[in-house]
Amino acid sequence: MRQFAGPRYWPAWLGLGILWLIAHLPYALQLRLGAGIGALAYRFGKRRRAICEENISLCFPDLSAEEQEQLIRETFRANGIGVIEAAIAWSCNPESLRSRVSIEGSEHLEAAMKLGRGVLLIGGHYSTLELGGTLLSLFHPMNVTYRAHKNPLIEAVMTNSRAKHFARVIEREDVRQAMRSLKDGDTLWFAPDQDYGARHSVFVPFFGVEAATITATSRFARMNDSPALMFSHTRNPSGSGYTLSIGPVLEGFPSGDDEVDARRINAELESRIRQYPEQYLWLHRRFKTQRDKPSAHLYGEN
Numbered sequence: 001m002r003q004f005a006g007p008r009y010w011p012a013w014l015g016l017g018i019l020w021l022i023a024h025l026p027y028a029l030q031l032r033l034g035a036g037i038g039a040l041a042y043r044f045g046k047r048r049r050a051i052c053e054e055n056i057s058l059c060f061p062d063l064s065a066e067e068q069e070q071l072i073r074e075t076f077r078a079n080g081i082g083v084i085e086a087a088i089a090w091s092c093n094p095e096s097l098r099s100r101v102s103i104e105g106s107e108h109l110e111a112a113m114k115l116g117r118g119v120l121l122i123g124g125h126y127s128t129l130e131l132g133g134t135l136l137s138l139f140h141p142m143n144v145t146y147r148a149h150k151n152p153l154i155e156a157v158m159t160n161s162r163a164k165h166f167a168r169v170i171e172r173e174d175v176r177q178a179m180r181s182l183k184d185g186d187t188l189w190f191a192p193d194q195d196y197g198a199r200h201s202v203f204v205p206f207f208g209v210e211a212a213t214i215t216a217t218s219r220f221a222r223m224n225d226s227p228a229l230m231f232s233h234t235r236n237p238s239g240s241g242y243t244l245s246i247g248p249v250l251e252g253f254p255s256g257d258d259e260v261d262a263r264r265i266n267a268e269l270e271s272r273i274r275q276y277p278e279q280y281l282w283l284h285r286r287f288k289t290q291r292d293k294p295s296a297h298l299y300g301e302n
Contacts, residue, residue: 004153012153019087027100030084031239038080042073048283051299052076055282058298059207074278075127081235082127089134090161100241101135105229108248109140109187112227118182120221120228121246123191124269125281128242132233133189134165136244142187143168145178147194175216182224189231192217193269195288203291204263207270212289213262218254228253232272234279245272 004013022033042049052075056068063071088097112119121142126132133144144166149155162169167186170177181188192214193206201212221228230247250268254261273280287298 001156004156009153012151016154016157019084020091022084023087023091028239030088031081034081034084035077036080037083038077041080042076045076049076051285052282054299055286058209058287059282060277071278072282075280075282078127078235078279079281079283082129085128085131089130089165090157094134094138094165097135097241098138101138101244102241103136103139103244103246105246105248106139108229109246112229112249113185113187115227116185117224118185118226119187120182120217120226121187121189121231122217122228122265122268123189123231123233124193124273125191125284126233126273127279127281128233128235129191129281132242132244135233135242136189136231137165139244140187141167142189143170143181144189145170145172145191147172178220179223182220182226188220190217190220192265193286194284195286198289201289202259202262204259204266206266206286209287210291211266211287213266215258215262217265218258218261222254230268230272234276237276
């Protein structure tokens, strides 16, 4: 880490140090501090708030203006807690949280693993993303894909921390390594619910809104005839801990039609997100790539 000793990295080191300290506080206090971070982000994060407002307006048109505003505030609160949970995942032994974790559908993953063709575990960008995967590693070994962070220091911290819990940490563009993971019979955790542009994507509904959806999910499953299962991780509303949920094998997936498959995955994700919609990453520009329109047109950008 000596390459990150320069002044340009001092603000990041300070932030990481504060998060490390918070990660070792009592759990109830961590939740309150995370909620506070979310409240501050809501108040001062004008750009992210505008993105969240647009997403909620598009995806939940049946909610009243007051209900949409409440969901937006709850989303910031949940994602603020997610920042603390990421720090916990990077800094602490996940065994310390085992008593706070319940897992549903573990038998589905175990049966799929016995087929010996690798397993594609399909997830989404919930606010519990970083901690959810780490907690699942307590029960099942797996490999993960990720999107590289722009800050080299944070990228190094994340990668080194994840390597403690996962056998392979694969950058999302390293398709060859991801496919090798499945060929080796491993479980690969993959989240296809962000907008990566029109290339290698199809436009299908997500919460009733046309969204650029990557087709890599089908390609990964097809490559080794690997069974695909849905995986979600939620923070219990009571504040008691977390629930990890693994669904049964998606029969008939992939179908041979990328658009049909993308519609199915989006529908599966949507049904899980609707359980606790505030815990999803609505701060992401999910609909920035639009068919025949400028990039990020919906968000007032060009």
